[in-house]
Amino acid sequence: MPLHIVWQNVADGEESLLAVPLLNAELILTMAGEIITDASWHVGGELTKTLSPHAVSVQSYLLNPMQTELHVTLLSQGSVYANTVWSALLAIPIGQVETYSGLAETLGSGPRAIAGACRNNPYAGIIPCHRVVAKRGIGGFMGQADGEFVALKHRLLEYERGLGLDRE
DSSP states (O other), rough: EEEEEEEEEEEOOOOEEEEETTEEEEEEEEETTEEEEEEEEEESSSOOOSEEEEHHHHHHHHHHHTTTOEEEEEOOOHHHHHHHHHHHTTTSSSSSSEEEEHHHHHHTSSSHHHHHHTTTOTTTSSSSSGGGGGSSOOBBTTTTTSSHHHHHHHHHHHHHHHHHGGGG
């Protein structure tokens, strides 16, 4: 997969925010120097029109993930368990989904614990927690059971399905 993550234990440098517009939302990257310390979705409001080169790279990857390489440096955070779940999320192919219970079975855990790790994912725009769904329905997204973030989850999944990658 063309996503390359380098994990750093310490983030220093001047803090800045980068906005990456996508699917009527923005992925806000919180940076400490060159290290991303948070990548969370925001919905509502006016979208950024001028993008930094780094934001353009992230946007290009999100729009065309199999044709674009993305190299990011992320701050290592979260529990050992959360990191195990987040690694499993990275293994879910683009255009496909896994259920909370299916992922729980794979990891020898419980569905609620998986949901908690997804909810606490500081890199929701890079580590694809939107690809985890309920057995019946879409499930929540970014701590919401319905509303704007769940609508964004629908858009993200539909966009990825439209890429046709699950048929290769």
